[in-house]
Amino acid sequence: MDTSQAPASNVASDAKIAAHAKRLSEQLQSLGSRLFPPDSRKTLRSFTSGEAARLLGVSDGYLRQLSIDGIGPSPDVSSSGRRSYTLAQINDLRRHVANAKPRGADVILPRRKAGEKLQTIACVNFKGGSAKTTTALYLAQYLALSGYRVLAVDLDPQASMTAMLGLQPEFDLADGDTLYGAIRYDETRRSMRDCIRSTYFDGLDLVPGNLELMEFEHETPRALVQGARPSGGLFFQRVGKALNEVEADYDVVVIDCPPQLGYLTLGALCAATSLLVTIHPQMVDVASMSQFLLMTADLLSVVRNAGGDLRHDFIRYVITRHEPHDGPQSQVVALLRGLFGDDVLAATVWKSTAIADAGLTKQSLYELDRGAVGRATYDRAIESLDAVNSEIVGLVRRAWGRDT
Ligand SMILES: Nc1ncnc2c1ncn2[C@@H]1O[C@H](COP(=O)(O)OP(=O)(O)OP(=O)(O)O)[C@@H](O)[C@H]1O
Ligand SMILES: [Mg+2]
16 A cells, blocks of 8 residues: 555554655666666766876976876877876876976875874864865865875765765665774674775775764664773774774875764764864854854863863864855954964855856766866866865875975
8 A cells, every 4th residue: 555645644654754765765766777877887087188287296298208208107199189197097197207206206196104194084063054075075086186095984874975976875885884884883893994995086985974874873872871891992982993994095084074963973073183164154154153162062071081082183164155255254254263263274165156066966076177167167166175175285284294
């Protein structure tokens, strides 16, 4: 019987909602398999020689010479003689260029060295829609494009970052494929390594998310009541302990947090070496941020009293969806800068239809080429994204004790 069709009074709400969920899921699955046939995989475009040269910080002429001399990977050459490189080839070129130009090697091949600790950056704010996912995604991709080894961790059961990185969270994941698999309390807990998958972006791996992450919110109070010291650590240590397993494989971990201050977010705050608090500069959002900061401070002090060491290399506010010509927004930005000074990043991410539209098709502007968007709109958006990301990379490098 199709219970969703019967009069409301005769149908238990759980049955009705379950029927709706089933219908919606079937519809999404058939839509999804049309848009992304099951065996199709998202791929990353290749980059023009000009783009490759910019990413490597060398001239196009220098790259051409390398290709003529047969040094490094062979780019694709079009019938008109244009060379294009995949991101994997660009990252391969980094090694060759760094060998040839030892002076700039530190920037061209920027991976962390012995003694420089893994940077784990969490994007947080319990205000929904404050651009946490967008900030995390663009930062992770920017880092990968710059030659860092990056792990993106989707801690949001809504899993928008996972979807942006080419997976369908509802259909493409089996039990235990999210971070929950590595932080759960029971004996089916698996190695963190089994939760990581590579993406179509060379140098960027992903721990995907989906609804199963909610289990951690439900199970933690039970584990707390039982009072034992569970293997895998206390609830606020579990994300960090899982990340420790793969510490050697990455330079930077970027965690996209859910819009709640639950146990998952708390785990991320404790695992993080740095925090980015995203903020849409509107008075209502700033008001809710004050609540967020109070609650975060409270929770962190509980963790500290329980023996957790909570020092972050940096905590920065990132102004997102910024409209610099909007009067009220400018007042809010001035207020934040007045209150928090240098803890607010100097650069801001401008509001851009290009960013919003790219999001709708599950792509980022770093994946699209200029022609796909409209040059002026694209350039303006990329300029503000690059400015924010390069400021964050500067903070990461400073945390490693580097000057540049
Ligand atoms: N700079 C920007 N310009 C225009 N639109 C943006 C910009 N940044 C984010 N958006 C859009 O705003 C919406 C919310 O962004 P996002 O999903 O990143 O927020 P969030 O904080 O992760 O949300 P949630 O709390 O639900 O996880 C998205 O539709 C996104 O495409
Ligand atoms: Mg999000």
